[in-house]
Amino acid sequence: MLASGGGAAQTLSNPPDLSPVDVDLVRPLIAEGRWIWMGDSYAVPYRLRVPFATLVTWPLSHVGAVSVGPKSPLGRQVPAEIQPQVVADGNGFVLAAGTPTEDRMGLPLYQMLEWDLPAGDSDLGRMYLGFSYLLDGYAALDGTPFNGPTEARPLVYTRPGAASPSRLRYSDTSETPSPRLVGDADGFALGQGTAIETSRDRLVPLRASLDVPEVVHLAGTVIAGEPGHYAQFLGDESWSYWGFSSDADPVPDSLKRFRTDDLAGYLAATTLDPAQPSVVAIHLAHERRPEALLRTTLERMVAQTRDAFDRSGLGAPVILFVHPQAIDTAIIDTAEKNERNGVVMREMALADDRIAFVSLYDATDGVVFDGRPEARAWLEASPYASFCFGSRCRGRAVELLAESGGNLLDARRLHTTEHGALFFSALLGELLTGRPVACDCPTEPPPASGLLFPNPIRTGDWVSGALPDEPVYDARGRRVGRTDPAGRFVAPSVPGVYFVGGARLVVQ
Incomplete structure (x- = not known):
């Protein structure tokens, strides 16, 4: 398993037990199961979030199917x-x-x-x-996922x-x-x-x-x-545990919730093989709630999910609670607040033989990865300071420590960056499979400009993987920038196709 890194920023002197529970329930379903990710902005389907990044970092031979909403970059309207x-x-x-x-x-x-x-x-x-x-994922090593x-x-x-x-x-x-x-x-x-x-x-x-x-x-x-691993995403910004446990209509500008019949109808319509076993992975941000209310809400969430599967004529799913990484916000700013929902989730998993539990918070010793010294020390002592997956097994490593400086969260210290999503999804894969999902990096990687990362990229984000002091050209051959001594540069502000040392970059 993953070696522990540097000192924890938030861990108590007597931290609660947040070790995995019943991951053997989901382990055989990773390659061939139907995975329905449910949550808030932590579960939306794009590369900066852990659930979507699993399609890249998990060792899947291929992707069987994906279902996304119209805002996802995997399927959006022009x-x-x-x-x-x-x-x-x-x-x-x-x-x-x-x-x-x-x-x-x-x-x-x-x-x-x-x-x-x-x-x-x-x-x-x-x-x-x-x-x-x-x-760039394992599933696309032959050129297509x-x-x-x-x-x-x-x-x-x-x-x-x-x-x-x-x-x-x-x-x-x-x-x-x-x-x-x-x-x-x-x-x-x-x-x-x-x-x-x-x-x-x-x-x-x-x-x-x-x-x-x-x-x-x-x-x-x-x-x-x-047929193969089927990933679906039921997540959107600002949802809460409560919204996933209430069988009722939403209320304008107030309550985000849904009818159980609508979830059942969604499940039935998107079923490709009724015999395919299902995992419902619940991944929401930490919430500040009294323990009793939190437990009741989570129990209702599980009950509503199981009810929806029953109404849709499908077999009962395995429920997987994914306790997220440590954060440090105005609301969640102590170890106890980070740990409370994990404690309740784990107790529910111990009491129910169809619920599994893993904690990214526990696996990273409660460290907040916002660039603080503890985060850099933790990565430096871990196998993830530099790691490879998918096409990077044949190319350049993700220099996680060097490229991120230990900062894997956004400016709010709440959501993962792209580096953070890759790291935590790979770590999640390790927790569920019981072995590292990262591969050995090549001892002699190809020329730096052969593999720009990330690619595609959003305007204004940093690109890595180029040679130092190399010009950046647009599709018309006009020079629009130059890489820094580390081979990095900021993606141009205008979406389009760009070229760096012969490598093609898509800016969106």
Whole structure:
């Protein structure tokens, strides 16, 4: 297991036992199971979060399927002539506002998109499928993260009482779509898909066909190839434990919660193989709640999740509590506040033979990785100061200590950075498998500019992996910058394709 690093910043003299419980329940499901990540902003599907980063750092032979919401960079809409309304917590998750069939649907899908469309065929633009976010992982060592014929399908939602189902499809033709996976009933369903090649980012057309004018909703994208590890994400910003334990409608600008029937419908519509065993991994930020209330809330969360699986006709899932890393915020600023929810989670796991528990906080000795000396000392003494995974097993290591300086959290000391997500997801993989998921780094890595990291990257973020003092060019051959002595530079402020020493960089 991981060697302990430097001194802990927050650990008490007699810390509670937060060691793993029943991880053997999930260990055989890592390669072939259905993993549904549920949580707040800790569980949203993009590279700066631990759950999504597991698709890169875990030793998966391939990814079987992924389901994400419309805000995820793995499947987001490109602006088009017909602009959608964003359905989110700001408007109380209200669908078709002001119509006779106005409704609310609060499942944390990471946004939902709404169009008020006429009868007939409508061109809704294109969806950007960002496969490059997965291409440095183990699953993509042969060039693509998915195996065999792969298809992308829209996940749609139809309100109760709607005059026409939300018939959306990924297609560049105006032909009438084929029947949907689960018919035209109210609730969630998969629309007609399109075959895709996943070795690079793709744009797929999104269209709608309606018998009568209606308001339609896109709830996400499901990408599936040959059977294997299936990752789904039910997470959005500012959710709480309580929101995952209340069978009720959301309240505008107040309460984020959802109906159990909606979770059951989502599970049924996105099921690709009813026999595939499921893990529901609950990963939320630390919350300041009295222990008794916290326990009651977590118990209700587990009960609601199991109820939803039962209503959807699926076998009972394994519940995995993932106690997050230490943070230091205005609300959570002591060891006791960081540890309290982990203590309750672990006690529940000990009492229930279908609940497993791991603690990233415990595995890192309660250290807050915000660049403080204890964080740097911990990394320096650990195997993760420099580590490799996926394509980096054949390329350049992640120089975690040198590149981050021990700072793996954002400015609020709450969320992980990209380096943090890679580290904590690899550590989580080690806790669950019982062995390191990082590989041995090459003794003679390739030229530095051959592997820029991260790639793609957001504007304004730091890029590593280039040679020192090397020019950065845009797609027109204009020099827009130069790397520093460590081979790093800030990604240009304008999205596009750039070149550094012959290596291609995508800035988004």
